[in-house]
Structure formats: structure tokens, C-alpha cells
Amino acid sequence: MDGIADMGGAPGWGTMHPPRQDEPVFAEPWESRAFALAILSNRVSGGNLDSFRHALERLDRAHYIDDGYYGRWLNAGELRLLDSAILAPGAVDARARNLRGEHVEEPPIPEPAKPDYAPTAEGTLRFLGTVPAFAVGERVRAKDMSPSGHTRLPRYVRGHVGVVDIIQPAGVLPDTNAHFLGENPQYVYSVRFDSHDLWGADAEPFELTVEMFESYLETAS
Numbered sequence: 308m309d310g311i312a313d314m315g316g317a318p319g320w321g322t323m324h325p326p327r328q329d330e331p332v333f334a335e336p337w338e339s340r341a342f343a344l345a346i347l348s349n350r351v352s353g354g355n356l357d358s359f360r361h362a363l364e365r366l367d368r369a370h371y372i373d374d375g376y377y378g379r380w381l382n383a384g385e386l387r388l389l390d391s392a393i394l395a396p397g398a399v400d401a402r403a404r405n406l407r408g409e410h411v412e413e414p415p416i417p418e419p420a421k422p423d424y425a426p427t428a429e430g431t432l433r434f435l436g437t438v439p440a441f442a443v444g445e446r447v448r449a450k451d452m453s454p455s456g457h458t459r460l461p462r463y464v465r466g467h468v469g470v471v472d473i474i475q476p477a478g479v480l481p482d483t484n485a486h487f488l489g490e491n492p493q494y495v496y497s498v499r500f501d502s503h504d505l506w507g508a509d510a511e512p513f514e515l516t517v518e519m520f521e522s523y524l525e526t527a528s
Contacts, residue, residue, distance in 0.1 A: 333377075341381040348384030352391035353421035356431065357485035361457040362386045392417040422487040426479075433492035435477040439521070441496060445471045446527040449498070449519065457485035460523045467504050468527045472516060473497035480520055493521040 333339040349359045362383040363371070370382040388394040395414035404411045427433070441447055451466035459481045475495035483491045498519050502510045 338377040341377040345377075345380035345384035348393075349387050352387040352393055353424055354387050354391075355424070355426065355484060357457060357479075357481040358390075358422075358487070359383060359387060360481070361485040362390070364457065391422065392420040424487045427490060431479045433477045433479060433490065435492060435494065439474050439494045439496075441471050441474070441521070441524060441526070443471050443474060447471055447496070447498060447524045448527040449517075450523055450525055454482060456482065458482045460519065461517060463505055464498075464500060464517055464519075467500060469498040469500040469504075469517075471496050472499045475518060478520070480522065482520075482522075495520055496524065498524070 395417045401411050401413040448468045449464040477492045477494050480491040483489050497516050500515045502513045
């Protein structure tokens with residue numbers, strides 16, 4: 308959501324180009340290893356898609372921006388391992404220094420504390436036996452709220468009114484799933500906003516569609 312289809316955005320925002328037929332999946336060999344390590348780290352730490360996204364959000368500027376796209380994934384994977392005490396704080400830096408021949412003491416291996424979490428089904432789609440709270444064509448307002456943890460509610464639509472275009476299947480709510488507080492499945496709505504309502508009369512005229520969970524919305528008067 309919010310224009311991001313995968314777990315961490317799209318690589319190379321400034322160098323986007325149509326893919327070549329012979330273009331490799333990864334520009335550098337280390338990127339493939341970083342990608343694999345990030346996926347494995349999240350799995351080993353007992354995480355899920357949303358907990359990994361939340362780890363990305365908690366990185367400081369250097370680890371998020373300066374280290375690049377796959378460096379960002381690698382840093383988030385390390386953070387997930389620290390969250391679940393698979394790694395001790397400072398363990399990676401100490402091991403790297405020892406590999407450079409500095410002979411520093413490495414912290415002891417901690418007792419793992421992985422979250423008590425298990426998904427109720429594969430993927431993120433879930434079946435709900437209730438009817439959606441909102442209908443196609445209905446005017447709805449994105450709630451003006453600022454959650455303290457993870458959310459997929461874009462800040463720029465909060466408090467603004469849009470129109471429901473499509474009712475999507477129910478899905479696991481990222482806000483709770485990222486913190487292992489339950490799947491809390493909800494219907495998802497494709498809501499259409501006018502650019503002038505979001506950014507003012509001087510904005511370029513266009514319509515923007517955002518996928519939003521039911522708890523993000525309220526009826527617009």
C-alpha cells in the first residue's frame with residue numbers, strides 16, 4: 308500500500324529504466340546474498356511480512372538511506388534477529404572486526420525470545436463471515452489518527468474524504484500483525500481521492516486510489 312508493493316519499496320528510484328532482456332535480477336552479487344539473508348533472518352526470528360516492514364521503518368537514516376536498497380533489507384534482517392534475541396547487540400560488528408583480524412571479544416549468544424506467533428492460514432487473505440461496513444460509491448473519510456506503531460495508513464490521506472471504488476477481500480491487518488497482537492482480518496477498500504483535496508487547488512489534477520483497511524475509514528457526513 309501507499310505506492311509500495313513489496314516489503315521495502317522499489318530499488319533505484321533515481322535510475323528507473325525499462326528492463327533489458329539480458330538484465331540480471333541483481334546488479335551486484337552481494338545484493339542477492341543480502342536479499343536471501345533478510346528473508347531468512349525474518350523467518351528465523353519468527354517474524355512475518357508486517358514485522359519486517361516495521362523493522363525497515365525503525366532504521367536510522369544511515370541504515371535506511373546511505374546503505375542503499377539491499378543494504379536496507381540486510382539491516383532490517385539484522386534488527387529482526389536482535390528483536391528476537393537470536394543475535395546479541397554488537398555481535399555482527401564484533402564478528403566483522405574479528406574477520407578483519409582485530410581480535411575483539413564477541414558477546415555471548417543470548418537465549419532466543421521469538422514471538423509466540425503462528426499464522427492461521429497461508430498468505431494474508433482471510434475469509435470473513437460478515438458484510439463490509441462500507442459500500443461501493445460511498446463517501447468515506449480516512450481517520451485522522453497517528454498510531455504509535457506500524458500502520459499502512461498513508462499520512463497524506465488522513466482526515467481527507469474519498470469514494471469507495473472497489474471492495475477487496477479481507478486481509479490480515481498490518482497494524483496488529485506487525486506487533487504479533489493478532490491477525491485482526493478486515494475488508495480492504497480501494498478508495499479514490501482527488502488530488503486537489505489532498506494537496507490544494509494548485510496541485511496537478513488527477514485521482515489517486517489507495518487500498519485501505521476498514522478500521523482506517525469512517526463514514527463521511
